[in-house]
Amino acid sequence: MVGVRKDFPPPVRGPAARALDAVTLRIPAGEVVGLVGPNGSGKSTLLKIILGLLAPSAGTCRVFGVPSERVEARRGVGYLPEAPDFCPQLTGYELVSYHARLGAVPARALRVAVESALDRVGITAAMHRRVGTYSLGMRQRLGLAQALVTDPRLLVLDEPVSGVDPVGAEEFCRLVGRFKAEGRTVLFSSHLLPQVERVCDRVVLLNGGRLVLNRSVAELAGRSGAMALLVDPLPVFRLEELRAWLGTRGAALHAVEPSRANLERVFLEAVGRAAVEGS
């Protein structure tokens, strides 16, 4: 993507709204890239330009070397829009099968591809139920299944964990890890910075339509040079021993905080235990 600008015409009169301004970005194959930024910063517009759903007002965008507005650029791309919804009268299997056929999955491999995609996102048991009976999280997973069913090289995910419970978000992180291990390129936008930091190789920050940061997570993490040391709860005299030991090695203990239960961890443990007991 080189020098991409996107202006939206005003509804009546007045100046055009500039959603993206001179954005130049290259996403290396096999990387997991997180796109972050405040609301209205141009994240979804950028993703839509990559997918050829919007035409840039200026600049060029190429996917796998093909201009993004051409149909050929979308071969090998899977896309999950923000808060997807589906026709409630159709079943999950019917919907994913339809998207597989649109993505030119051969008829002889259709059944296996659909069942495999549904299995990866964990809704095999509900695949013959109508989508109207699915929860919000299940619809999100169904959206992911339709993106995965064509076995894409590039996955573009717009706010994939918005409206998803912590268990779903945790599963999403695991899935992204698996995509990375399989050599797929993943580009996703999110407001959840801890998750972006956890699963991404690179972070791209947009603000007011401008690209303000494009760094690897390792680079960003190493910026302050500080390291945090987490230990199991210690009695006070052990803490003094630790302080003295660090001192002998030229390090200082700057802060000691009491151990607090992490709400997310408590939630995951409780829900995970309930799920195990339920099964």
Place this chain on the structure above:
Amino acid sequence: MKAREVAIARIWLIAGHSFRKAVRQRLPRLLLVMLGASWAAALVLRDFRLGSSEIRFLLDAGFGAEAMFGAILAVVATAQLFFGETERRTVLMVLAKPVRRAEFILGQFGGVLLLLLAFCGAATALLSGLLWWRLGAMPGAAAGAPGAGPLVVFGDVVLCGVVQWLRLGVLAAVTLLVACYARSSLFAIMVGFAVLVIGHLHHLARDFYELAGSTWTAAGARLLSTALPDFQLFNVADRVAAGEPLPGGLLVGIACYALAYMGVFSALAVFCFQRREL
């Protein structure tokens, strides 16, 4: 496979999917039930037929109800299908795959045409069944009066259903064009019904201005009547109800007229949709 064959296969796939979605919604079933109810009412009220024969009364009521409920289905289902895709963002998932916008719109239109075909087919079959039953209840009625033709020519009833389908197809194409430009389904539905009313009446305005208006108003009226389809041309039900035969030339002319308007309106819909910011 050649690119054109692939494109046709994708249009067919989208049409089949759209048809499946539409047919599982409540609207077509509700309209079929209402159609049946209106025919049942016609049966109950057949004693108030003001001198015409019972069969003619049933044919009039049957074709009239089919035209009305079919028009509702054509306008509302087209708008619902299109805005269902845009509001649920499924259109983004479809177009993020190697699918052209033109294929998407033509597939949507194909799905509506299949839905309307199913509706007209079911309505024609039900009406034929109803007429068959009433003819059976009137000894000697099937043969008609001596020297005259039969009271009902079932082949013409079927042809009337085909003409009805073509008329609804043109109306659906107009609605799809408006939907591709509009931002709300309500607007598309209202404009669709407005075009339906204008399409039934504008020949009166054209005739009036050609006789009484200035050259400019006559030209304006002629332009309007060319731009919008004349739905009165599809009115062959009166002939069938009157027991008159349907000439083949008339049917071919109607089919060509309908296909031309469907082609132009769907091409314009593709043009609008290609410029639409999603």
